[in-house]
Amino acid sequence: MAPKYKLTYFNLRGLGEPIRFLFHYGGIAFEDNRIEFADWPKVKDSTPFGKLPVLEVDGKPFPQGASIARYVAKQVGLAGKDDLEALEIDSVVDTLVDLRLALAGFYFESDEAVKQKKKDIALKETVPSMLSKLDARVKENGGYFVGGKLTWADVYFSAIHATFNHFMGENAIAKYPNLKAIVDKVEEIPAIKAWIEKRPVTDL
Structure with a gap:
């Protein structure tokens, strides 16, 4: 059952x-x-x-x-064909978790001075660095994060990217065509x- x-x-x-x-x-x-x-x-x-x-x-x-x-x-x-592929997938998801925490760190900060400092670091350093590396990874892996095929890392990113947009107040993946393509593919799964x-x- x-x-x-x-x-x-x-x-x-x-x-x-x-x-x-x-x-x-x-x-x-x-x-x-x-x-x-x-x-x-x-x-x-x-x-x-x-x-x-x-x-x-x-x-x-x-x-x-x-x-x-x-x-x-x-x-x-969608968790990988073996332990090594699962490790690759987990590393991508953990990176996305880190990215969300960086954005949440300034979004929920109540002290305005501290908030602005955290926001500057996140938007000028953390976000561009992580997203550009993730975008390159997708390009190198045939349009997916791992193994040239759909895994839960792709699904996770597609579902969570709207939260990134909300925290940033803009389209987080506008400059990253490979990441945008992942979202489009996942959202078209029937x-x-x-x-x-x-x-x-x-x-x-």
């Missing part, structure tokens, strides 16, 4: 969307449990580490967005395209 999945995340795309993309890609049924921010204080203590997303597998909760996405990727055949067309409309 197939496991019963329940994904709990806020009512937005953010860190939940890569997981939703992967579930839909694989045609795996799951409960998309969305929490409003006003209700979060009542829910927080019931999560393993006081953070979302959380995936319940037959009632057992598991935290950490990238770890959950990796698990689902294994279920849908199951993911169908999800995008019907998903709840949120600001982020």
Whole structure:
């Protein structure tokens, strides 16, 4: 019998969307449990580490967005053909996680002076360096991040890039044609395209 999945995340795309993309890609049924921010204080203590997303597998909760996405990727055949390829994929995803943290670091900063300093470093140094290297990697790998074929790194990036745009206040991949091509390819996968067309409309 197939496991019963329940994904709990806020009512937005953010860190939940890569997981939703992967579930839909694989045609795996799951409960998309969305929490409003006003209700979060009542829910927080019931999560393993006081953070979302959380995936319940037959009632057992598991935290950490990238770890959950990796698990689902294994279920849908996008986690690599062997351990070395899986390592390559993980390294790309961890880089994307680092990039998101760099952007979130200034976006959520309350001290305006500190915020501007963090923003300057992120937008002038961190983002261009990481995105240019990722773009080159895609070009060298036949239009994908790893192995010249679709993996969960491509799906993860396609789902999370909108968060980068939101934090930056601009199109993060406008200058990176190979990264843009990945997003276009993933969003045209029939199951993911169908999800995008019907998903709840949120600001982020």
